[in-house]
Structures are given as structure tokens and as C-alpha cells.
Amino acid sequence: MSPRNIERDQQMREIRKDHILDAALQAMAKRGIDSVSIKDIAREAQLSIGNVYNYFNSKDEILGEVLSRGQIEYGKMITSYSMLDIDPRDKLTEICTIWLNTSINWAFTIMLESIRTNETVNPEIREAATRRFTENLKPIAEIMQQGQTANVIIDGNTMQLALYFVSLIQGLTLQMAPGYEIPIRIEPENIIRLFLSTSEH
Amino acid sequence: MSPRNIERDQQMREIRKDHILDAALQAMAKRGIDSVSIKDIAREAQLSIGNVYNYFNSKDEILGEVLSRGQIEYGKMITSYSMLDIDPRDKLTEICTIWLNTSINWAFTIMLESIRTNETVNPEIREAATRRFTENLKPIAEIMQQGQTANVIIDGNTMQLALYFVSLIQGLTLQMAPGYEIPIRIEPENIIRLFLSTSEH
Amino acid sequence: MSPRNIERDQQMREIRKDHILDAALQAMAKRGIDSVSIKDIAREAQLSIGNVYNYFNSKDEILGEVLSRGQIEYGKMITSYSMLDIDPRDKLTEICTIWLNTSINWAFTIMLESIRTNETVNPEIREAATRRFTENLKPIAEIMQQGQTANVIIDGNTMQLALYFVSLIQGLTLQMAPGYEIPIRIEPENIIRLFLSTSEH
Amino acid sequence: MSPRNIERDQQMREIRKDHILDAALQAMAKRGIDSVSIKDIAREAQLSIGNVYNYFNSKDEILGEVLSRGQIEYGKMITSYSMLDIDPRDKLTEICTIWLNTSINWAFTIMLESIRTNETVNPEIREAATRRFTENLKPIAEIMQQGQTANVIIDGNTMQLALYFVSLIQGLTLQMAPGYEIPIRIEPENIIRLFLSTSEH
DNA sequence: CATGAATGAGCTTTCATTCAT
DNA sequence: AATGAATGAAAGCTCATTCAT
Missing domain, CATH: 1.10.357.10 (Tetracycline Repressor, domain 2)
Incomplete structure (x- = not known):
């Protein structure tokens, strides 16, 4: 409820976004840029597919x-x-x-x-x-x-x-x-x- | 037996294969290599999709x-x-x-x-x-x-x-x-x- | 033009139809009943696809x-x-x-x-x-x-x-x-x- | 972590797989084994085609x-x-x-x-x-x-x-x-x- | 009669995205 | 926020059938 928490939430969000981007890069390296799927990225990031969409709007x-x-x-x-x-x-x-x-x-x-x-x-x-x-x-x-x-x-x-x-x-x-x-x-x-x-x- | 000129047919076939390859190159240039579809190629070559497969076995x-x-x-x-x-x-x-x-x-x-x-x-x-x-x-x-x-x-x-x-x-x-x-x-x-x-x- | 020729043509036709049916049976034995294609049958009969349709209306x-x-x-x-x-x-x-x-x-x-x-x-x-x-x-x-x-x-x-x-x-x-x-x-x-x-x- | 009941999800998954298999059998009985399509099976199971593939890898x-x-x-x-x-x-x-x-x-x-x-x-x-x-x-x-x-x-x-x-x-x-x-x-x-x-x- | 190029409808399969839970 | 089941559009490909030659 405090501003502190909101700020920290924002930071957490950024950290998770970064985590997903890292995973995406890894997945691309493994599967190839054009063959990589959201499923690949989610698996690499150890997240569910739906949750990835909580952080990004599209592939x-x-x-x-x-x-x-x-x-x-x-x-x-x-x-x-x-x-x-x-x-x-x-x-x-x-x-x-x-x-x-x-x-x-x-x-x-x-x-x-x-x-x-x-x-x-x-x-x-x-x-x-x-x-x-x-x-x-x-x-x-x-x-x-x-x-x-x-x-x-x-x-x-x-x-x-x-x-x-x-x-x-x-x-x-x-x-x-x-x-x-x-x-x-x-x-x-x-x-x-x-x-x-x-x-x- | 055949009412067709076999030799000429073969030549036509080669010409059409070349035509499809030209079309494929054009289509790739337009859509990008990895996004190009057989449909794109067929459209560019003004052929039906199925007919493309009369000349080539796969994309x-x-x-x-x-x-x-x-x-x-x-x-x-x-x-x-x-x-x-x-x-x-x-x-x-x-x-x-x-x-x-x-x-x-x-x-x-x-x-x-x-x-x-x-x-x-x-x-x-x-x-x-x-x-x-x-x-x-x-x-x-x-x-x-x-x-x-x-x-x-x-x-x-x-x-x-x-x-x-x-x-x-x-x-x-x-x-x-x-x-x-x-x-x-x-x-x-x-x-x-x-x-x-x-x-x- | 003589009845003889017409009759003989009819016989020839029947012989060719039989030939196609033989080929179809062979093709089925090779490819399986449901996987056999008109192309398989035509190839087995050594005829063109189109010509098969001169003798039968459908697969x-x-x-x-x-x-x-x-x-x-x-x-x-x-x-x-x-x-x-x-x-x-x-x-x-x-x-x-x-x-x-x-x-x-x-x-x-x-x-x-x-x-x-x-x-x-x-x-x-x-x-x-x-x-x-x-x-x-x-x-x-x-x-x-x-x-x-x-x-x-x-x-x-x-x-x-x-x-x-x-x-x-x-x-x-x-x-x-x-x-x-x-x-x-x-x-x-x-x-x-x-x-x-x-x-x- | 998860708002879902994992165990129950697993059970549901098994039930749905069984449901699809039942539907497949019904569809086969109607259409014939070799003519049955994924579309037939999906229709019989009242699922979308794509969803059938969430449960099985292939026909x-x-x-x-x-x-x-x-x-x-x-x-x-x-x-x-x-x-x-x-x-x-x-x-x-x-x-x-x-x-x-x-x-x-x-x-x-x-x-x-x-x-x-x-x-x-x-x-x-x-x-x-x-x-x-x-x-x-x-x-x-x-x-x-x-x-x-x-x-x-x-x-x-x-x-x-x-x-x-x-x-x-x-x-x-x-x-x-x-x-x-x-x-x-x-x-x-x-x-x-x-x-x-x-x-x- | 003979040919095989051409078509179009259909197939299996994949996948980004959405959504009820 | 977190899940993955569900969808629908689109992909590559096949094939019975037609038709111009």
C-alpha cells in the first residue's frame, strides 16, 4: 500500500521482464529466430504462456x-x-x-x-x-x-x-x-x- | 501414342520451373525469406498452390x-x-x-x-x-x-x-x-x- | 467403320478396363487400400492419369x-x-x-x-x-x-x-x-x- | 504460485483425453476408420481442432x-x-x-x-x-x-x-x-x- | 484416345493470442 | 499475478478430377 511497495513492484516487474528477454534470447539461439515460439520462450523462462503476456503484449x-x-x-x-x-x-x-x-x-x-x-x-x-x-x-x-x-x-x-x-x-x-x-x-x-x-x- | 510433343513439354516444364523460381525470389524480396509462403510464391507466379507442387516437392x-x-x-x-x-x-x-x-x-x-x-x-x-x-x-x-x-x-x-x-x-x-x-x-x-x-x- | 471394328473396339476397351483393374489391385496390395491414389493405379497400369478416366468415371x-x-x-x-x-x-x-x-x-x-x-x-x-x-x-x-x-x-x-x-x-x-x-x-x-x-x- | 488446483487439473486432463478417445471411436464408427478426420473427431468431442492437439500429438x-x-x-x-x-x-x-x-x-x-x-x-x-x-x-x-x-x-x-x-x-x-x-x-x-x-x- | 498441367477442396498440424479460473 | 485450456487462422501439402492440347 505504501509508495515503497509500488516502487518495488515496478522493480520486480522490470526484473521479470528482463528475465523473459534473457530467456527469449536463449530460446532463439536454440531454436532459431523464426522458429522460436512463445511456448519455447515461456518454457525457457519457466513461466506459463499466459503469464508471459502479462509482461509483453505480443511476440x-x-x-x-x-x-x-x-x-x-x-x-x-x-x-x-x-x-x-x-x-x-x-x-x-x-x-x-x-x-x-x-x-x-x-x-x-x-x-x-x-x-x-x-x-x-x-x-x-x-x-x-x-x-x-x-x-x-x-x-x-x-x-x-x-x-x-x-x-x-x-x-x-x-x-x-x-x-x-x-x-x-x-x-x-x-x-x-x-x-x-x-x-x-x-x-x-x-x-x-x-x-x-x-x-x- | 501421345498427341503431345514430349520434347517441347520438357522444355516448357523447365521454363515453368524457372518461372516459379523467379517468382519465389520476388516473393521473398517482398515478404522476407522466413515469412514467404507457398501461397505468396504461387500468387507471384500466377499459379495455383497445388500446381506449384507439380514442379517442386516442397517449399x-x-x-x-x-x-x-x-x-x-x-x-x-x-x-x-x-x-x-x-x-x-x-x-x-x-x-x-x-x-x-x-x-x-x-x-x-x-x-x-x-x-x-x-x-x-x-x-x-x-x-x-x-x-x-x-x-x-x-x-x-x-x-x-x-x-x-x-x-x-x-x-x-x-x-x-x-x-x-x-x-x-x-x-x-x-x-x-x-x-x-x-x-x-x-x-x-x-x-x-x-x-x-x-x-x- | 464396319460393325466388326466397332465390336473389336468394344473388346479392346474391355481388355484395357481389365488391365486397369488388375493394376489397381496390384497398387492396392502395394500401397494399402486407403492410401492408393489414381496416380499409383495409372503408374501401375502404365497409363496417364487422364487416360484412366477415359475408362472409369471415378476412383x-x-x-x-x-x-x-x-x-x-x-x-x-x-x-x-x-x-x-x-x-x-x-x-x-x-x-x-x-x-x-x-x-x-x-x-x-x-x-x-x-x-x-x-x-x-x-x-x-x-x-x-x-x-x-x-x-x-x-x-x-x-x-x-x-x-x-x-x-x-x-x-x-x-x-x-x-x-x-x-x-x-x-x-x-x-x-x-x-x-x-x-x-x-x-x-x-x-x-x-x-x-x-x-x-x- | 498457481491459482489452479494442479491435481484436479491433471484429473480433468485425463478425463478429457478419455472423452476425446470416446469421441474418436464414435467418429470412426460413423465415418469409417480411414476416412475419419481430426475435424470429425473434434466435432464429435465438441472441441476445436486445435484443442484436440493439446491432448494428443497426432491423429x-x-x-x-x-x-x-x-x-x-x-x-x-x-x-x-x-x-x-x-x-x-x-x-x-x-x-x-x-x-x-x-x-x-x-x-x-x-x-x-x-x-x-x-x-x-x-x-x-x-x-x-x-x-x-x-x-x-x-x-x-x-x-x-x-x-x-x-x-x-x-x-x-x-x-x-x-x-x-x-x-x-x-x-x-x-x-x-x-x-x-x-x-x-x-x-x-x-x-x-x-x-x-x-x-x- | 492420350497426356499431364492445372485446379480447388480438403487434409494434418502449428501457434499467437485470449480468457475463465 | 498465474495458469494452461481453448480458439481460429494460417501454414504446408495431397489428391481426385477436369481440360486444353
Whole structure:
């Protein structure tokens, strides 16, 4: 009855929502983005199907939020790297390594595309996903800028370079999705090398 | 015995199969690979659903053949480029330009991943898709090799470079899928520049 | 144009119809009565689907005629036995042996029931099947009568005995359908023994 | 945690499963085993089609369970009779009467054959059906043995006699399926008489 | 007569979502 | 808040039948 309890209830609600989103991501990784069902998610979260709907309005909303969370987290990660006081080349290498090593990331790449091209998904969700993607290019562009200033990164439009960098990594995560066995090593240092300027080669 | 021209019937059959595969690709581009239904494909091909099954045994078979056709066509294209007697840098630029300008190519990228990670798809189809992908890296690697010999392409394992090149392009095609509007120009010359060696920068 | 040709055409037609009915029976034995399709029958007969419809109006008609032919043939067989001048007990033994040894007969038993209980089948076809079944009891009843006169067959209503005799054999053919392996011998002599009168035991 | 009474829910679930199986049997009796559809079963059970799938995984599973239930029930019935301390002849008469009077039993006979010969049905289900059939011959054989000991039943291999007895009854149930009108009385006493030994005729 | 492409109704099955409890 | 039974729409697929050639 006290404000305290209401506040705590809200917190509990958020914790449970997060729990469901975690479960959804796990379920997607297991079953595949498009084959995952609400039942899968509920089972993974150890909740009843009906109860999941107490926290989210639809399956699409869940998928949208899973993606959103992933994008926001990724945004925070690269933003913090962009602000570090270390060699910009090391920043890129780190980002690249982290992204490629997190086995679930291919799922985000697919999810992004899946949500975007699925006409049945709420347009707002789709638009938001695209907007965040573009927004997340900026910290990378900022790192590129830092590298250009330090004369270690190839010149050119930094947003364009950021787009190439991100696209390259996303393309590679697709190759790393389960099932594939591309018999070629993927080495972050070599990837970064593509973006290094003349004097550094 | 037969009032029909058997040979002509066979030809017609092949033409119609191709027609259905074209329609399937169009439908996928419109609805998204995982949401596309046999109904969508039939509608696009202006055939009844049942009749589609006169030409293919299953939806998966159709998807597999669409992908296969695309991969084979792409393989021929890059192989012919690899054998031309022109500057390797121009070869890459041309390949990049063609691939990015063909608006439907993002669909192949998704299809490849979709087929690969979908456990319900016939393992043979999945394996074949992966094998052709790997096979198609070789002509690109060959071009990289030519460039290295001519001292215009960055050094390093050529298959690895080919994988990065293809992943980058595939990643970019994803950004070009309908719905998105990334406000950033994509310029093949700048993409190729990433793979040029020191002395060329 | 001559009557001769018309007559011969009619004969040819009958021969082809018979050929299709043979094929249908074979196909049923292979695929099962309810799973058999017109395509199966056409393939077995080495005809096109459309051409099958030049000889019969529907699949049900084919099934009905296959059953009819089988019943008529069986009727002829038992009628001729009923008229032979040999020990009635041997007649029954022979009939029993022949019926159980013809591997396809279980199919007729099923077909009879299938046609009878299938409401979508033309009522006339269903009625005819039942009528022929009843009609075919009479020669068996006649043999029972002969046996009773000769004091070798159990007394009682001969049509009832015939029904029991036929039901027993039909029941046994079901046990002999493919897939089963009932590890019990079936011996015609022992079956007939059930119908022998006191003094013969 | 739950506002539901879990134990009661489980009971309700079992009751509803039984209800569906009852409905399936009724529907089969009406439409024929091979023509019966999930739609028919759902209508008979007054449930939606989708809801039927909340209780069973497939149509085959339903058919398998209907048969299984019937066979188990029948097995219990004859086993209890086999253990009674009454005249073995009366046991057979009773079993025969009960079986022939239960109007639905012809459906089991067909179902057994149908499941057995249908290659698309799960082999385990088919094997189990055959096994239970064979198992259910044993109590009958036991009764035959009792009769032989008491000198009232014809001599011979008891399992073989049991098979003949059951086949005869099964054959007769087929004649009693709806639609037929065989104008011949079926009298259990007369059926049993076939199995009585010399001295009893 | 001969063909098999074409159709459309029907099948089994799945699943997001709702709702009585 | 919590449950899972219930629904209904839609999926993939099959097949008897028709029909243009």
C-alpha cells in the first residue's frame, strides 16, 4: 500500500521482464529466430504462456525488445571504448574481438534483418531498430576520426568507414552461425589492418 | 501414342520451373525469406498452390533451388572476372558494383543464412549451400592473388582476404534491404581501397 | 467403320478396363487400400492419369469394380466346387486352402468393409457389394447341405453355417495381411474339422 | 504460485483425453476408420481442432490409443472370464455374446487391420497393436485348455483354436458394421457348438 | 484416345493470442 | 499475478478430377 511497495513492484516487474528477454534470447539461439515460439520462450523462462503476456503484449514486442536491448548494450560498449584514452587501433581490435567471440551475436544480425523486412511487425518497432543501428555507427565513426587524427586510420568519410567496418563484422558473424564450418580463420588483427593507413602497413 | 510433343513439354516444364523460381525470389524480396509462403510464391507466379507442387516437392526444395541458382550464377560471374586480363583492382570494383547494384542480392544473403541455420531443412540442401559458398570464395582469392603478384593488393592469406571481402559486401547488402534507409553512401571504390596495398594508398 | 471394328473396339476397351483393374489391385496390395491414389493405379497400369478416366468415371468406381470382379470370380469358383461330385468335406478344404493361399485376398476383405462403411461411395456400389456377398454364401450353404445329407457336416441352418465358415476365413485373411507375424500355424484341415459332425470327430 | 488446483487439473486432463478417445471411436464408427478426420473427431468431442492437439500429438496417436484402450479392456474381460470357476463352454458363449452385442466392436477389428497395414503409422504403434492381439489369444487358449481337460472342447492346439475362435468372431463383427443387412441370424450358441468335442454334439 | 498441367477442396498440424479460473 | 485450456487462422501439402492440347 505504501509508495515503497509500488516502487518495488515496478522493480520486480522490470526484473521479470528482463528475465523473459534473457530467456527469449536463449530460446532463439536454440531454436532459431523464426522458429522460436512463445511456448519455447515461456518454457525457457519457466513461466506459463499466459503469464508471459502479462509482461509483453505480443511476440513481436518481445523480439523487438530483445533486439533493442542488444543494440543499446552494444551502443554502450562501443561508446565507452570510443571515450577511452588508448590507441584507436586497439579500440577497433577490441570491439571486433568481443563481437566475434560472443557466440550469440549472429542472432542479433539476423534479428535485425528479420524484424526490418517483416511487414507484419509494428512499423514503429522496425523504424526504431533501424534508427538505433544508424545511431550506433557514430561511436565507431568517432574512433575512425580519432585514428585519422593520429594518422593511423585510412582517410575518408568516417561514417562510411564505420558502416564498412560494422557491415564486415556483421557479415562475418553470419558465417559463424551454427551449422556452418567455413574452413578459414577469422583474425581480428587482419580485419583491422584493412582500415589502417599507408604508413602503418 | 501421345498427341503431345514430349520434347517441347520438357522444355516448357523447365521454363515453368524457372518461372516459379523467379517468382519465389520476388516473393521473398517482398515478404522476407522466413515469412514467404507457398501461397505468396504461387500468387507471384500466377499459379495455383497445388500446381506449384507439380514442379517442386516442397517449399524447402524451392528455397534451396533459388539459392543454388543464385550461387551458381554468382560463381560464374566472378570466375569469368577472375580470368579476365585486366587490373585486379578493377575486377574487384566491378564485382562489388554489380553485386551491390542488384537490388535482390540482399535476399540471397539472408537465404543462405536462413537455410543454413534452419534445422528442419534437408541436411543435403544445407550442406550444398555451404559448400558452394566456400567454393565461390576461390575465384575471389585468385583475384587477390593476382593483385598481390602485381603488388597492388594488401598481403596476407588470400582466402582470408576473400572471406573478408565477401562478408563486407554481404553485410552491406543487408543494409540495403527494403525498409531501411541508412543515410550513408556506399561507394565501391572506397570499399576496394581497403584491400589495396601500401604503395597504392 | 464396319460393325466388326466397332465390336473389336468394344473388346479392346474391355481388355484395357481389365488391365486397369488388375493394376489397381496390384497398387492396392502395394500401397494399402486407403492410401492408393489414381496416380499409383495409372503408374501401375502404365497409363496417364487422364487416360484412366477415359475408362472409369471415378476412383470409387474402380475400387467398386475391383471388388465386384473379385466377388464374381470367387462366386464362380465356389459355385463350380458346389457342383462337383466329390466329398463335401474336400470341397470345403479346397476352398479354404485356395482362399487362404491367395496372398491378395485379405485386400478384398478390407475393400468390402471399406466400401461398405464409406458414406461418400455411391450407395448403389455399396449395396451391390453387400448383395453379392450374401449371394456368395449360397453355394457354401449348398455344400453344407450336401455334407449334412451325407451325415458328415454338423447339423444346423446351412446359411448360418456358411456365414460362420466365410467369416472365419475372412477373419483369418486379416491376420495374414502384410506386417503381421502371428506365430501360429493356420491349417485348413483343422478349420474344416470345426464343421464336421459328431461321428466324424 | 498457481491459482489452479494442479491435481484436479491433471484429473480433468485425463478425463478429457478419455472423452476425446470416446469421441474418436464414435467418429470412426460413423465415418469409417480411414476416412475419419481430426475435424470429425473434434466435432464429435465438441472441441476445436486445435484443442484436440493439446491432448494428443497426432491423429495416429489418437487412433493408436483408441485401439490400445480397446485391446486392453478386451484383454481384461477375457482374462477375468478365463479365471472364473464355471463351465468353459459358458465362458466362450459369454465372451462371444458380449463381443458381438457391443455394436462398436467391428470398428476395432478394422482399426487393428488398418493400423497394421498402414506404413505411415509409427512402427512402434503397429508393433504394439500386433503384440497385444497375440497376447490376447492366450486367455482364450487357456479356456480352450480348460475345456479340453473337461472333455467338452474339441482337441487340437489351443492357440490355434483360440485364433480360429477370435478370427471367426472378428469376421462376424465385420458383417455387423452399419450399412450391411445380412439377413442371417448370428447365434453365439451355434458358434460355440463348432468348438465342442464329439461327445457333446 | 492420350497426356499431364492445372485446379480447388480438403487434409494434418502449428501457434499467437485470449480468457475463465 | 498465474495458469494452461481453448480458439481460429494460417501454414504446408495431397489428391481426385477436369481440360486444353
